[in-house]
Amino acid sequence: MPYGKIIAIANQKGGVGKTTTSVNLSAGLSLRKKKVLLIDFDPQGDSAKALGYTEPNKMKDTISNIMLEMIVSDECDIENRIIHTEEGFDLIPANEKLSNIEKTLENIEDKETVLKDVLKPVKDKYDFIIIDCRPSLGMLTINAFTCADSVIIPTQPEYLSATGTQQLLSRIQKTKNDQNPQLEVEGILITMTDERTLLGKEINRQIHENYGKHFHVFTNKIPRRVSIAESSAVGKSIFKYDSKSDGANAYHVLAREVDLNAKREIKRHRDSIAR
Numbered sequence: 001m002p003y004g005k006i007i008a009i010a011n012q013k014g015g016v017g018k019t020t021t022s023v024n025l026s027a028g029l030s031l032r033k034k035k036v037l038l039i040d041f042d043p044q045g046d047s048a049k050a051l052g053y054t055e056p057n058k059m060k061d062t063i064s065n066i067m068l069e070m071i072v073s074d075e076c077d078i079e080n081r082i083i084h085t086e087e088g089f090d091l092i093p094a095n096e097k098l099s100n101i102e103k104t105l106e107n108i109e110d111k112e113t114v115l116k117d118v119l120k121p122v123k124d125k126y127d128f129i130i131i132d133c134r135p136s137l138g139m140l141t142i143n144a145f146t147c148a149d150s151v152i153i154p155t156q157p158e159y160l161s162a163t164g165t166q167q168l169l170s171r172i173q174k175t176k177n178d179q180n181p182q183l184e185v186e187g188i189l190i191t192m193t194d195e196r197t198l199l200g201k202e203i204n205r206q207i208h209e210n211y212g213k214h215f216h217v218f219t220n221k222i223p224r225r226v227s228i229a230e231s232s233a234v235g236k237s238i239f240k241y242d243s244k245s246d247g248a249n250a251y252h253v254l255a256r257e258v259d260l261n262a263k264r265e266i267k268r269h270r271d272s273i274a275r
């Protein structure tokens with residue numbers, strides 16, 4: 001039985017590595033023989049672009065049409081819209097039309113649960129559904145939090161805007177209280193780290209000190225490497241572009257940890273039913 005775990009990759013700040021992490025975590029998990037669906041949930045369509053689909057605005061089947069169908073008719077055909085990528089995982093792309101969906105959501109009832117309803121028919125067919133969120137805490141991101149089991153927060157090691165991170169954590173807490181009691185922060189992931197600089201080391205230490213008490217901070221950090229940026233630019237995962245690099249290794253280690261977490265949760269769940 002597939003895990004059926006949904007993970008939102010979120011941070012309202014842009015350029016922190018959400019898309020890069022979504023794509024490479026999906027690729028890393030599928031190298032571990034897991035069945036993965038990546039949902040691009042940002043009107044910029046960057047996940048699709050990072051996988052070689054260079055013009056998402058010309059793509060017909062995207063998450064927006066599927067959500068619109070759900071809004072209009074209370075049902076939708078998601079299965080026939082799924083793209084099988086060369087990386088071995090599945091993708092539902094996004095494009096600029098997704099911004100209109102966010103506006104539409106504001107005016108309907110049950111606006112938080114549309115993505116959850118859309119994913120219902122496929123959730124248990126995948127081990128992981130990864131959602132690449134847009135850089136905001138608007139209704140799209142709230143939809144992602146409402147259906148997710150956990151959130152991974154990519155963070156660049158720079159002096160953190162404390163209020164920004166606080167807003168994000170409060171938003172997660174509010175969704176947990178109001179819509180989705182099982183929502184957890186899977187971890188804060190430090191991306192684009194440069195351990196060689198003193199500043200890099202100092203900020204890594206501060207992130208652990210400020211958040212480590214309440215949240216898991218992944219010990220495995222994603223290094224800043226030109227090959228990681230290049231791999232996205234040529235539409236490949238780091239595993240296909242430079243499989244022996246330490247960037248690839250860092251995403252392998254992340255995929256392993258995420259996979260083992262899910263395995264542990266399933267076991268705990270089964271044991272509690274058996275008791």
Ligand code: ADP
Pocket residue numbers: 013014015016017018019020021046135191192193222223224225226228229230232233
């Ligand atoms: P977000 O989705 O949060 O906006 P991206 O994943 O698109 O962030 O990353 C922003 C930019 O930084 C992109 O150009 C990407 O290629 C680059 N980038 C991401 N991670 C790394 C890394 N570890 N090393 C070097 N460049 C990176």
Ligand code: MG
Pocket residue numbers: 018019020042046133
């Ligand atoms: Mg992005």
